[in-house]
Amino acid sequence: MTFIDTLFAAYTHLVTHFDEFLGLLQEHLTLVLVSVGLAIAVAVPLGIVATRNERTKSIVMGLGNISQTIPTLAIIALVFPLLGLGFFPALVGLFTYALLPILTNTVAGLENVDENTIEAARGMGMTERQIMRKIKLPLALPVIFAGIRTSAVLNVGTAYLAFFIGGGGLGVWVITGISLFDTPQLLAGAIPGALLAIGLDSLFALAEGRLSGESTTEQSPAAG
Template identity: 85%
Template sequence: MGLIAELAAAYTYLVTNFDEFLKLLAEHLTLVLVSVALAIVVAVPMGILATRNERARAIVMSFGNVSQTIPTLAIIALVFPLLGLGFLPALVGLFTYALLPILTNTVAGLENVDESSVEAARGMGMTENQILRRIKLPLAVPVIFAGIRTSAVLNVGTAYLAFFIGGGGLGVWVITGISLFDTSQLLAGAIPGSLLAIGLDSLFAHVEGRLSGENEAEQSPAAG
């Protein structure tokens, strides 16, 4: 069967099972967005802590590196005895995998803020917490957002593994298609996931570009 015929068969399969497709796509997208949102809530404060205390930095960065190096399936296997099957253990695995890009970009963004801006703020009598809120974080937002973008795109692919513990998502079609040697079902699950990753990457790249442009516009008058 040629490529065109395989794509046509995949399209037919998707249309025929469109209600199931919408359900799996919603599960997949929920896994990605919720895991990344939770990673933001945890990783950004950890990154802030890492820039303020060298001892904390070593611990935080070690934790982040370990979370990235352990395969997602291994993380799922570790949480399975505690959380069982379903959405929650899959979410924990994806959340853990999403931490490092956001954590490292938070640290990099905060540490690369223009020191002259920080010194000017200190000269105005701002406290360290005020400098963090009003100077460092706003200037670091584009870099932090780049880490969020990376985590989201990575998790679109990683979320396919949720199938193995009953977490749902497009992996249901992809892995079942592999098991049954059903190319149409495999492609009907794989192609939408690829398009989802491209779409999220483009959306986040647009937002990231706007944030970078706004920061450059704010800094240019001061530089002048």
């Protein structure tokens, strides 16, 4: 069977099992978006706190580095004895894996804001909270969004491993296809995942551009 024949067989498998595909795609997308959303809600505030105190920064970054150095499959294996099987344990594992890129980029973005701009804002009487909201965060936004995009794309691939603890997603087709030497089924699960990663990266890039454009009026002390 040629590669073109294999691709056609994968397309045929997807069409003939389209309802199942939609269910798996929905599970996969939910795992990625919810885990990244939770990681944003936790990592960005932690990053803000970390920039205010070197000791806190070392603790926070240390915990983040630990979460990232553990292999992905090991994270899945660790949450299984604690939380059992199903969607929620897979979500916890993906959330843990998504933290570090957002956390490190938040810290890097905030710390690289020009000190002269910050001093000018202080000279105009802005409080530290105002400086964070109107100066630092808008200027750090592109770097923070780069971390969010990285986490989203990584978690699209990592979510395939949710299959091993009953988390569902497109990994059901990919891992089953590998187990049965069923290349069409494998590709029917893998190709949509690749397209999903490209699509999410493009959407986050678009959102980054719009938010950066809207925040330009807040990027100088005079705008406050």
